[in-house]
Amino acid sequence: PADTHYDGEGRITVGGVALADIADQYGTPTYVLDEGEVRARCRAYRTRFPDAEIIYAGKALLTRAVAEWITDEGLSLDVCSAGELTVALSSWTDPARIVLHGNGKPFAELETAINCGVGRIVVDSLTEITLLSALANRPQRVLLRVTPDIDVHGHPALRTGVTDQKFGFPIGGQSVFEAVERILGQPNLEFAGLHCHIGSQIYDTFPYGEAVRRMVAEMARIRDGFGVTLTDLDLGGGHAVAYRGGDAEMNLAELSDIIEDSLDAACARHGFPRPRIALEPGRAIVARAGVTLYRVLSVKHVENGHTYVTVDGGMSDNPRVALYGAHYDAVVVNRHPTGPEMTATIAGRYCEAGDILARDVRLPADLRPGEVLAMPCTGAYHHSLASSYNGVGRPPIIAVRDGSARELVRRETIDDLMCRDIGH
Ligand code: LLP
Structure with missing residues (x-):
């Protein structure tokens, strides 16, 4: 991987800490999170989008420490459940800077969100609009989720x-007007x-440029239909x-330019005052700050087939390969690869043939059981999507910064798993 650093002894370090030492101290599998990298990504957004509000999407990875870092860097926070909201509030995130999302928000969770004073709620159904107003005891700010009819490349699930899908109201349609009418008719909602x-x-x-053009046009259509001028987009x-060397990445400078240009053009075209822009990056803030450490359990050369390197983690700590066909790279942490290499498939330990972490990875030909592999770019949607499949507890999260490591989330033990099973 491009951003791998080797120390003088040929060991990979992240945040000034040797990954081999983390594996020895905390065991494997383990998620390692580079605090400096998370903060640097937050700052990159703040610098590139000086006029926009940057709302970190907590679904990518949320722990109390992460909530603190992003708040400290001036970001707001997007949560989509009472659970995420509780993590945020327990790390003193200002409720006014929290945005609540979801196409189906359970009654009790809406109530919790309103009672703790979340700044904005993104509404996604007519039922929710009425319910919210009934629950609110002071003006609650809401945004309306609209689908802009833009089909991007990528996995169908994303x-x-x-x-035609479960989120939002189709742009330009009658149902957006019904929702707007419903919101404007509620005494306790501020649209x-x-x-x-x-x-x-x-x-x-x-x-994104296209989304800006369409959304500003929709705001103008709402102004013309109802006489209200919305301020937030x-x-x-x-x-x-x-995820791997050579993969494409969003260029934030270009993104900023296209959003600005499209905004200027669309606002001029519709005579619409410039709205306040918000962006909700999740993956782009944390993905590359994360590395997962696995210990090699066995190396198996299958006749007429592949070489399988089985590690002590797999689809429960990284379901993204099975879910989205995602691709990863891996590297040995304690020696600079100089000798002969082999091409291997990295297999997980879980009882499914589909439990594969990476295919066609170049690894040292003499890789031995007991050695530690690092899988880069595992900071987003890994810990948050993890399960305890096959009765294996979830890995800990170890933060690294300025040469020292500390535990943010401890490993899930068998006792943790057992304590929810209340028996007969
Ligand atoms: N805002 C909303 C309303 C979202 O639904 C999401 C992600 C985000 C922001 C942040 O998207 P990001 O910048 O992280 O791409 N589990 C999948 C990703 C699911 C994304 C769901 N919504 C994965 O591992 O690729």
Whole structure:
């Protein structure tokens, strides 16, 4: 991987800490998170988008420490459940800077969100609009989620901009007007603006320019229909990161330019005052700050087939390969690879043939059981998507910074798993 650093002894370090030492101290599998990298990505967004609000999508990875770092760097936070909200509030995130999302928000969770004073709620159904107003005891700011009818490349499970799907109201249609009418008719709702999220792992800037043009046109249509001028436009997240060397990545400078240019043009065209822009990156903030450490359990050369390197983790700590066909790279942590190499498939330990972590990875030909592999770019949607499949507890998260390591989330033990099973 491009950003791998070897120390004088040929060991890989992240945040000034040798990954081999983390594996020895905390065991494997383990998620390692580079605090400096998370903060640097937050700053990159703040610098590139000085006029926009950057709302970190907590679904990518949320722990109390992560919430603190992103708050400290001036970001707001997007949560999509009472659980994420609780993590955020327990790390003193200002509720006013929290945005609540979801196409199906359970009654109790809406109540919790309103009671703790979340700044904005993105509404996604007519039922929710009425319910919210009934629950709110002071004006609650809301955004309306709209699908801008933009189909981006990428995995079908991540394409959220198209019309026929569970999220949002189709742009330009009658149902948006019904929702607007419903919001405006509620005494306790303050209608701040529109929201869209066109998909995830998008490296093209063009769809974002298109989203801006369409969403501003929709805001103008709402102004013309109802006489209200919305002030906020939230463009969602979805900015791609490079999982492996050579992969494409979203260029933030270009993204900023296209959003600005499209905004200027669309606002001029519709005579619409410039809205406040918000962006909701999740993956782009944390993905590349994460590395997962695995210990090699066996190396098996299958006759007339592949070489399988089985490690002590797999689909429960990284379901992204099975879910989205994602690709990863891996590297040995304790020696600079100089000798002969082999091409191997890295297999997980779980009882499914599909439990593969990476295919066609170049590894030292003499790789031995007991050696530690690092899989880069595993900071987003790994810990948050992890399960305890096959009765294996979830890995810990170890933060590294300025040469020292500390535990943010401890390993899930068998006792943790047992304590929910209350028996007969
Ligand atoms: N805003 C909304 C409303 C979203 O639904 C999402 C992601 C984001 C922002 C952040 O998207 P990001 O910048 O992280 O791409 N589990 C999948 C990704 C699911 C994304 C769901 N929504 C994966 O591992 O690729």
